[in-house]
Amino acid sequence: xxxxxxVFIALFAAIIAALGFLPAIPVAGIPxxxxxxxxxxxLAGTILGPKRGALAVxxxxxxxxxxxxxxxxxxxxxxxxxxNSGGFLVGWFFGAYVIGFILKNFISDTQINIRAxxxxxxxxxxxxxxxxxxxxxxxxxxxxxxxFAEVYLGSLIFIPxxxxxxxxxxxxxxxxxxxxxxxxx
Amino acid sequence: MVRLEGxxxxxxxxxxxxxxxxxxxxxxxVTTSEHRIGVVGAxxxxxxxFARLLNGLLxxxxxxxxxxxxxxxxxxxxxxxxxxFVFQNPDNQIVYPVVSEDIELGLKGMDIPKAExxxxxxxxxxxxxxxxxxxxxxxxxSGGEKQMIALSSVLIMxxxxxxxxxxxxxxxxxxxxxxxxxIMALEQYVVLVTHDLELLSEFDRVxxxxxxxxxxxxxxxxxxxxYKRKMAS
Amino acid sequence: xxxxxxxxxxxxLHKMPTWSKFALLVVxxxxxxxxxxxxxxxxxxxxxxxxxxxxxxxxxxxxxxxxLPLFMVVLFSIFSFVVNDLNAGLLTFFRLSSxxxxxxxxxxTTKIExxxxxxxxxxxxxxxxxxxxxxxxxxxxxxxxxFIPEIFKLGMDIKEAQAARGLRSNPIxxxxxxxxxxxxxxxxxxxxxxxxxxx
Numbered sequence: 254x255x256x257x258x259x260v261f262i263a264l265f266a267a268i269i270a271a272l273g274f275l276p277a278i279p280v281a282g283i284p285x286x287x288x289x290x291x292x293x294x295x296l297a298g299t300i301l302g303p304k305r306g307a308l309a310v311x312x313x314x315x316x317x318x319x320x321x322x323x324x325x326x327x328x329x330x331x332x333x334x335x336x337n338s339g340g341f342l343v344g345w346f347f348g349a350y351v352i353g354f355i356l357k358n359f360i361s362d363t364q365i366n367i368r369a370x371x372x373x374x375x376x377x378x379x380x381x382x383x384x385x386x387x388x389x390x391x392x393x394x395x396x397x398x399x400x401f402a403e404v405y406l407g408s409l410i411f412i413p414x415x416x417x418x419x420x421x422x423x424x425x426x427x428x429x430x431x432x433x434x435x436x437x438x
Numbered sequence: 439m440v441r442l443e444g445x446x447x448x449x450x451x452x453x454x455x456x457x458x459x460x461x462x463x464x465x466x467x468v469t470t471s472e473h474r475i476g477v478v479g480a481x482x483x484x485x486x487x488f489a490r491l492l493n494g495l496l497x498x499x500x501x502x503x504x505x506x507x508x509x510x511x512x513x514x515x516x517x518x519x520x521x522x523f524v525f526q527n528p529d530n531q532i533v534y535p536v537v538s539e540d541i542e543l544g545l546k547g548m549d550i551p552k553a554e555x556x557x558x559x560x561x562x563x564x565x566x567x568x569x570x571x572x573x574x575x576x577x578x579x580s581g582g583e584k585q586m587i588a589l590s591s592v593l594i595m596x597x598x599x600x601x602x603x604x605x606x607x608x609x610x611x612x613x614x615x616x617x618x619x620x621i622m623a624l625e626q627y628v629v630l631v632t633h634d635l636e637l638l639s640e641f642d643r644v645x646x647x648x649x650x651x652x653x654x655x656x657x658x659x660x661x662x663x664x665y666k667r668k669m670a671s
Numbered sequence: 672x673x674x675x676x677x678x679x680x681x682x683x684l685h686k687m688p689t690w691s692k693f694a695l696l697v698v699x700x701x702x703x704x705x706x707x708x709x710x711x712x713x714x715x716x717x718x719x720x721x722x723x724x725x726x727x728x729x730x731x732x733x734x735x736x737x738x739l740p741l742f743m744v745v746l747f748s749i750f751s752f753v754v755n756d757l758n759a760g761l762l763t764f765f766r767l768s769s770x771x772x773x774x775x776x777x778x779x780t781t782k783i784e785x786x787x788x789x790x791x792x793x794x795x796x797x798x799x800x801x802x803x804x805x806x807x808x809x810x811x812x813x814x815x816x817x818f819i820p821e822i823f824k825l826g827m828d829i830k831e832a833q834a835a836r837g838l839r840s841n842p843i844x845x846x847x848x849x850x851x852x853x854x855x856x857x858x859x860x861x862x863x864x865x866x867x868x869x870x
Contacts, residue, residue: 256865260814260861263814264818264853266811274823275823296850313815315790316815319783319786319787320677320778320783329676331775332775335696337747338743397747397750398751398759398762399754400754404750432847495866518866523866531860531867534813
């Protein structure tokens with residue numbers, strides 16, 4: 254890792270944290286306002302790529318684990334890892350990796366065409382939702398003694414908000430990559 | 439401090455620099471032995487790249503650049519150990535969240551016991567009457583305080599030469615004056631890149647950069663007069 | 672921006688080495704799922720609540736510390752009750768609430784720098800992987816902490832600038848310049864690091 258990679262990782266971890274402090278975004282039709290933090294996780298993958306993106310998320314999570322109040326709403330500490338959200342937090346790490354991996358392999362660093370838009374959206378959906386929910390659901394199923402299917406059905410209410418985030422992540426990624434493209438790593 | 443007797447401080451011999459397929463510096467030939475060198479030039483004239491050559495952040499594409507007797511290409515580490523660098527924006531230079539931790543950073547790479555490192559940090563902060571900032575969060579400091587902390591973190595490494603890249607650009611007048619008088623009091627060799635021409639009036643020599651070349655090389659008065667005329671034309 | 676939950680004190684939990692607190696937490700989180708006896712579970716919850724009193728958490732901190740995690744525990748216990756039965760719901764409640772409270776106690780009695788040192792030691796056996804050198808890890812964590820307030824302030828400045836131009840707040844118009852301006856600093860920051868680190 255070059256010094257610049259370390260700086261990118263640290264800065265993006267800080268961006269994910271700062272997004273948690275920004276006011277939540279109210280969205281018409283969805284009861285809970287969506288926080289920008291999971292958006293930050295998707296963006297870590299789309300902008301930095303698999304390795305650096307996942308490491309940025311890891312750095313952020315270590316700081317939360319250390320007890321810094323960096324989760325959206327000023328929360329932090331080990332209790333959020335052993336509690337119900339723990340699986341999702343771990344899922345963020347793998348989600349960022351999968352998103353970065355898809356982008357790295359399927360879009361070019363310079364050309365942003367319609368196909369690229371579509372791939373970024375699919376990547377955010379697969380990585381940011383499917384991959385994040387998998388450990389999240391398993392964790393809750395274990396905690397509550399329920400089956401995977403039951404928890405899965407229960408978490409469906411969050412999918413519309415997350416899908417919206419995937420769209421926002423795609424739009425932000427396209428804009429950022431047009432102004433300041435970074436080779437995905 | 440012992441000056442290099444008879445040796446030159448900077449010795450550039452046909453130095454060219456190419457970055458991203460663009461030629462930034464053309465055939466630089468300059469030798470200096472003075473205490474304080476000023477560097478001026480329009481934006482994009484190559485003066486910042488010149489500054490970055492002086493401590494090995496950039497190396498010449500061809501030609502030879504010797505700093506304090508060390509070749510930048512061959513012994514980058516020796517050059518870096520002896521040449522400190524103060525950037526325009528201290529917010530990008532200070533990398534630790536707490537003042538004392540940041541100043542200590544450079545020392546951590548050397549085999550110095552922790553107690554001694556702490557003592558050095560306190561010593562350098564006291565020298566500038568900044569000891570009260572020791573345990574402060576960096577983001578709570580003023581711009582002037584940040585620039586002084588950035589300078590302290592460089593001085594603690596005891597460099598023989600310090601390169602400043604527009605250190606006063608972001609400061610208000612009071613802080614600019616404080617930083618200016620600190621620079622004038624340094625016993626180290628100084629290379630100062632700046633748009634603040636008044637800063638250079640007491641310097642020993644001023645280089646004027648224009649389109650990647652040294653267009654004038656003279657006493658501050660002559661060089662600045664030349665530069666002002668050039669900028670007005 | 673206060674970035675610490677640490678509670679000053681002198682309890683055993685404060686004095687225990689960080690690794691032992693974590694080991695304790697891991698042991699408990701596994702052991703809890705082997706306990707089905709409600710008497711034992713209630714006794715453990717009572718002990719954990721006593722622990723909160725023992726480390727002297729001030730009353731006004733209680734809400735911030737426990738409200739949300741416990742609310743989540745209750746929510747998931749109800750979920751468990753609905754999809755399974757009362758027994759499962761209660762098991763979920765007692766196990767998770769004890770665990771969450773215990774974890775919160777570890778959080779408020781561990782200094783951030785102690786935790787960081789613990790993480791670095793934990794990663795020591797992995798230091799053959801280039802990125803996971805303890806020095807690199809601690810530098811990265813510090814860099815992140817250094818720039819969180821800066822980036823937050825940048826976000827506020829961008830919002831203000833857009834409001835001044837009469838633009839309505841729009842997450843994309845905020846996040847794009849936030850990311851671009853932040854990443855553009857990476858060159859200068861890594862130059863500064865290279866200039867200052869001598870190895």
